[in-house]
Amino acid sequence: MTKKKTKREALPSLKSLHNKLWKLTKEEVRFLYPWNKCYICGSVITKKKKSHTGHLFKIGSLPLQLKYDLRLLRPCCVTCNLFKNGNESWYMIKMIKEVGLPEVLNLVDDIEKTVDLEGTVARRDWYLQAINDLKLPRVTPLTKPKI
Numbered sequence: 803m804t805k806k807k808t809k810r811e812a813l814p815s816l817k818s819l820h821n822k823l824w825k826l827t828k829e830e831v832r833f834l835y836p837w838n839k840c841y842i843c844g845s846v847i848t849k850k851k852k853s854h855t856g857h858l859f860k861i862g863s864l865p866l867q868l869k870y871d872l873r874l875l876r877p878c879c880v881t882c883n884l885f886k887n888g889n890e891s892w893y894m895i896k897m898i899k900e901v902g903l904p905e906v907l908n909l910v911d912d913i914e915k916t917v918d919l920e921g922t923v924a925r926r927d928w929y930l931q932a933i934n935d936l937k938l939p940r941v942t943p944l945t946k947p948k949i
């Protein structure tokens with residue numbers, strides 16, 4: 803008697819999808835902002851003092867669809883990101899100086915009107931699409947914003 807083997811494809815966990823998307827997102831931020839200094843405080847980031855990717859608003863306060871939004875992300879130092887809890891006040895001031903207050907207010911509007919996705923299936927589908935979108939080849943050279 804032989805047992806019939808059924809092979810079930812395991813769906814990726816939300817945690818693994820987050821890890822994959824966050825890795826791609828960080829690479830994208832490094833590509834867009836190839837600076838060797840912290841966006842927030844201006845301190846020099848060396849290989850030893852690794853660059854972090856900071857959120858304009860705390861990641862936990864954002865709906866899933868905006869947690870990886872490149873408009874909200876910039877390279878920053880460990881001190882600002884971890885020890886100063888994101889250094890949000892200065893981050894906000896730098897962002898207003900970079901993109902202007904109307905653009906920052908548009909971001910706030912987007913956050914307020916975005917309904918967070920609920921349910922594993924909807925979140926998994928969103929992650930898969932976002933990962934796929936970030937894997938698309940870059941076709942246009944991007945201009946480097948001034949800081």
Ligand SMILES: [Zn+2]
Pocket residue numbers: 840841842843844845878879880881882883
């Ligand atoms: Zn800093």
